[in-house]
Amino acid sequence: EEVPLKTLYKDAFHIGAAVNPRTIESQRSLLKYHFNSLTAENEMKFSSVHPQEDLYTFENADIIAAFAREQNMALRGHTLVWHNQTPNWLFENESGGLVESDVLMERLRSHIQTVVGRYKDVIYGWDVVNEVISDDEKDESAYLRSSRWLDIAGESFIAKAFEFAHEADPKALLFYNDYNESNPHKRERIYRLVRSLLDQGVPIHGIGLQAHWNLYAPSLDDIRSAIERYAQLGLQLQLTELDVSVFRFEDRRTDLVHPTKDMLELQAERYESIFRLLHEYREHISAVTFWGAADNYTWLDDFPVPGRKNWPFLFDEKQRPKEAYQRVAGIAAPT
Numbered sequence: 441e442e443v444p445l446k447t448l449y450k451d452a453f454h455i456g457a458a459v460n461p462r463t464i465e466s467q468r469s470l471l472k473y474h475f476n477s478l479t480a481e482n483e484m485k486f487s488s489v490h491p492q493e494d495l496y497t498f499e500n501a502d503i504i505a506a507f508a509r510e511q512n513m514a515l516r517g518h519t520l521v522w523h524n525q526t527p528n529w530l531f532e533n534e535s536g537g538l539v540e541s542d543v544l545m546e547r548l549r550s551h552i553q554t555v556v557g558r559y560k561d562v563i564y565g566w567d568v569v570n571e572v573i574s575d576d577e578k579d580e581s582a583y584l585r586s587s588r589w590l591d592i593a594g595e596s597f598i599a600k601a602f603e604f605a606h607e608a609d610p611k612a613l614l615f616y617n618d619y620n621e622s623n624p625h626k627r628e629r630i631y632r633l634v635r636s637l638l639d640q641g642v643p644i645h646g647i648g649l650q651a652h653w654n655l656y657a658p659s660l661d662d663i664r665s666a667i668e669r670y671a672q673l674g675l676q677l678q679l680t681e682l683d684v685s686v687f688r689f690e691d692r693r694t695d696l697v698h699p700t701k702d703m704l705e706l707q708a709e710r711y712e713s714i715f716r717l718l719h720e721y722r723e724h725i726s727a728v729t730f731w732g733a734a735d736n737y738t739w740l741d742d743f744p745v746p747g748r749k750n751w752p753f754l755f756d757e758k759q760r761p762k763e764a765y766q767r768v769a770g771i772a773a774p775t
């Protein structure tokens with residue numbers, strides 16, 4: 441018997457999925473049955489909703505918001521400030537040079553007012569700033585990723601984004617979101633950033649751990665240490681983009697059309713130990729969102745090897761529960 445994950449975990453945390461207008465159709469019943477939270481995979485990003493200064497395009501974002509309203513599901517907003525999927529016009533003046541900092545910040549404020557304001561009734565929290573910490577371990581002075589945001593406005597764009605979001609919807613929970621979040625080195629950088637925002641009195645309420653993991657990495661010890669470290673900030677934590685790739689990051693093999701039995705068994709064990717840990721820390725964790733729902737569609741089909749199939753979720757290509765689902769269900773099931 442397939443018990444809904446959202447029911448099994450209702451006293452622990454939300455169970456979420458990233459969706460797009462196509463998966464809302466193709467995975468509709470699965471989403472309704474197991475999940476009580478949604479995130480737009482691409483549709484609320486800057487380029488998606490605001491491709492030109494005087495043009496907002498909300499059609500796809502509206503489809504996702506309407507589904508969440510209709511199904512009474514929680515909806516997370518993703519994302520307001522990122523170095524990717526952000527249009528060039530934002531950073532440029534009429535002659536194609538970079539704009540001044542005050543112009544960029546005014547454009548950001550106006551964008552945030554419009555987008556956050558539009559979905560105020562249904563979105564309870566936003567990934568306000570996404571992935572601004574650098575992965576470069578060698579250069580300690582450059583702990584922030586280089587970007588046009590940083591070039592133009594310096595570090596202050598980060599605090600400003602949170603302030604604008606808070607102004608646009610004072611009730612919204614505001615998150616800093618990043619990947620490689622369990623790497624000890626990056627973990628300390630993320631900690632330092634959020635600590636300093638809190639010290640400045642910036643409105644920030646949570647940390648998003650993207651959790652793009654695989655069968656082998658990161659280690660459970662590193663995941664545990666990251667959760668404990670971030671919890672010391674006194675903020676709520678969410679896993680925002682969980683998937684468990686069946687390939688090591690360096691593995692570029694392209695010969696598989698199905699996952700091997702070994703992969704599926706390892707994946708089940710891996711998911712079991714991950715959810716055992718998350719359940720243990722449920723007082724700190726308010727949501728666990730997968731970056732998709734079933735193996736028939738995942739961004740990992742195109743990354744890091746374009747066109748290579750991956751099978752990272754609890755449900756298979758036909759949207760039937762995998763062994764990994766059984767293990768995850770078993771942890772929260774009443775005994």
Ligand code: G3I
Nearest residue numbers: 481482518519524525570571619650652681731738739743
């Ligand atoms: O929409 C165009 C389509 O018109 C075009 O024909 C096609 C050809 O490549 O591209 C389509 O755009 C793609 C877009 O997804 C929509 O499918 C982009 O190429 C592709 O790069 C883009 O990838 C998205 C990626 O963010 C961009 O960096 C993934 O779907 C999305 O899952 C991924 O999500 C991110 C989170 O936002 C932040 N954390 C990491 C996570 C995974 O990279």
